[in-house]
Amino acid sequence: MRNLLVIILLSLSIITISCRKELKYSDSPSKSISLSTDTISFDTVFTAIGSSTRVLMVYNNNSDNLKINSIRLEGGSNSPYSINVDGQSGTVFSDKEIYAKDSLYVFVKVTINPNDVDNPFFVEDRLIFNTNGNESVVHLTAYGQNANYIIGNQTMYKIIGDHKYAFANCYKITDAEHLDIHWTAEKPYVIYNTAVIDSCGTLTIEPGTHVYFHNGAGLWAWSEGQLIVNGTAEEPVVFQGDRLEHYYDDQPGQWDRIWLMEARAGHGHIIDHAIIKNGFIGLQFEIVEKPNMDYSTVTNTIIENHTGWGIYARCYNIWMGNAVIDNCGQSCVALNWGGEYSITHCTIANYWTGSTRKAPALFFNNYFSSNGEYYSIPFTCDIVNSIIYGSKDDEFNTDFHSASDTTYKFKNSLIRSFRPHNDENLYEACVFNKAPKFKNSSEFNFHIDTLSAAIGIGNPCYTTGLLQFDLDGVDRGGIPDAGAYQYVTHE
Numbered sequence: 001m002r003n004l005l006v007i008i009l010l011s012l013s014i015i016t017i018s019c020r021k022e023l024k025y026s027d028s029p030s031k032s033i034s035l036s037t038d039t040i041s042f043d044t045v046f047t048a049i050g051s052s053t054r055v056l057m058v059y060n061n062n063s064d065n066l067k068i069n070s071i072r073l074e075g076g077s078n079s080p081y082s083i084n085v086d087g088q089s090g091t092v093f094s095d096k097e098i099y100a101k102d103s104l105y106v107f108v109k110v111t112i113n114p115n116d117v118d119n120p121f122f123v124e125d126r127l128i129f130n131t132n133g134n135e136s137v138v139h140l141t142a143y144g145q146n147a148n149y150i151i152g153n154q155t156m157y158k159i160i161g162d163h164k165y166a167f168a169n170c171y172k173i174t175d176a177e178h179l180d181i182h183w184t185a186e187k188p189y190v191i192y193n194t195a196v197i198d199s200c201g202t203l204t205i206e207p208g209t210h211v212y213f214h215n216g217a218g219l220w221a222w223s224e225g226q227l228i229v230n231g232t233a234e235e236p237v238v239f240q241g242d243r244l245e246h247y248y249d250d251q252p253g254q255w256d257r258i259w260l261m262e263a264r265a266g267h268g269h270i271i272d273h274a275i276i277k278n279g280f281i282g283l284q285f286e287i288v289e290k291p292n293m294d295y296s297t298v299t300n301t302i303i304e305n306h307t308g309w310g311i312y313a314r315c316y317n318i319w320m321g322n323a324v325i326d327n328c329g330q331s332c333v334a335l336n337w338g339g340e341y342s343i344t345h346c347t348i349a350n351y352w353t354g355s356t357r358k359a360p361a362l363f364f365n366n367y368f369s370s371n372g373e374y375y376s377i378p379f380t381c382d383i384v385n386s387i388i389y390g391s392k393d394d395e396f397n398t399d400f401h402s403a404s405d406t407t408y409k410f411k412n413s414l415i416r417s418f419r420p421h422n423d424e425n426l427y428e429a430c431v432f433n434k435a436p437k438f439k440n441s442s443e444f445n446f447h448i449d450t451l452s453a454a455i456g457i458g459n460p461c462y463t464t465g466l467l468q469f470d471l472d473g474v475d476r477g478g479i480p481d482a483g484a485y486q487y488v489t490h491e
Contacts, residue, residue: 112144152193208235213255231273268294338377350390376404
């Protein structure tokens with residue numbers, strides 16, 4: 001029986017070897033491969049980081065097996081590009097088999113080494129295939145960009161009783177106590193982990209600066225630290241993820257948040273002409289160690305497409321004007337644990353489609369609970385000449401505890417809500433449940449269009465100073481519209 005088994009196994013081996021010997025590959029010049037593309041382009045790539053991987057398909061549409069005699073990067077080992085063929089990395093490959101009517105995957109990536117060039121620069125190479133004397137070429141192109149890298153590599157500890165706990169992992173202090181640091185637009189800033197503004201330090205970000213966050217990264221102003229964002233209409237400051245391929249243009253959740261703790265007197269946080277997009281939380285304002293001693297301002301700013309909240313505040317003091325906060329997985333604006341807030345000429349619009357959304361676009365809360373006990377905090381908020389709208393039937397809600405002073409009032413605003421709105425102490429000259437007619441909410445265009453219910457309902461008494469002009473710089477005149485944008489007639 002054992003001898004019979006050996007004979008069978010030997011026979012199968014001989015058959016297999018015979019089949020392999022019978023495989024033939026055509027060397028006719030009339031037989032060649034085809035490629036899925038002749039050009040692979042990468043968007044701007046930060047130096048020393050690398051890009052995402054592109055896939056190139058190689059097809060043998062012939063009825064004969066082929067051998068690709070060579071696959072090579074023209075730049076060889078000096079090329080900024082790297083390729084992977086059938087699970088093997090290299091710059092040159094020989095005699096790659098591709099069976100009749102079959103295909104082959106080639107993966108391409110680019111990494112650009114740092115140099116002294118501040119502006120984007122162009123790098124290219126060619127990927128060359130030779131099959132039976134036929135040459136096929138794929139052009140590889142990419143723009144590289146040098147950057148300032150901030151890489152968190154420290155751990156902050158907090159002592160509770162006899163134990164020491166890691167409170168913040170992998171952070172880097174961008175400016176120490178009492179220092180004023182400026183970030184400029186000469187090179188973008190790329191943050192890994194968490195960049196921290198220390199107590200009594202100030203980080204000022206100049207017009208046109210781009211701040212990019214790696215996956216999970218954020219910017220954190222510690223207690224009494226200060227963030228000043230000095231963008232302009234022509235050169236806003238942009239905060240976003242560090243993946244610059246077109247696919248990531250509107251992908252939320254690419255980074256964590258900008259977290260701003262309590263301000264010291266005379267040093268409130270200032271956010272002006274900023275674009276904050278595609279993270280988890282756009283701006284989080286929160287007291288942690290001591291009372292907040294100054295108002296923070298958010299003006300002429302767009303905060304959009306976050307998996308959590310656009311603005312998330314706890315017991316804070318904020319003045320907002322000419323801001324668009326839109327399309328978030330939770331509330332666009334959530335004001336919790338009391339505080340003092342003013343919202344004027346803002347568009348708060350939530351048409352989130354990334355998941356099932358239960359939270360309204362705008363939410364108020366005046367208490368927190370701990371160990372079964374409720375602690376209420378005074379809450380005040382004025383909402384003037386604004387739009388609160390979205391895809392839900394009710395885009396405004398509250399959760400109040402009766403033990404603290406709580407007042408809020410909407411004036412001359414367009415609101416989507418089926419809450420009772422006949423109380424003149426809460427609602428003055430407001431319009432309910434009539435369409436704002438946004439130009440294109442799915443493409444984040446919240447300008448109002450013809451027949452918008454927001455046209456002309458604003459109160460000019462509140463359209464003064466900085467708010468005389470809308471987010472685009474358009475003069476609101478004597479009959480302002482609700483929201484961050486004034487309707488413009490196109491003749």
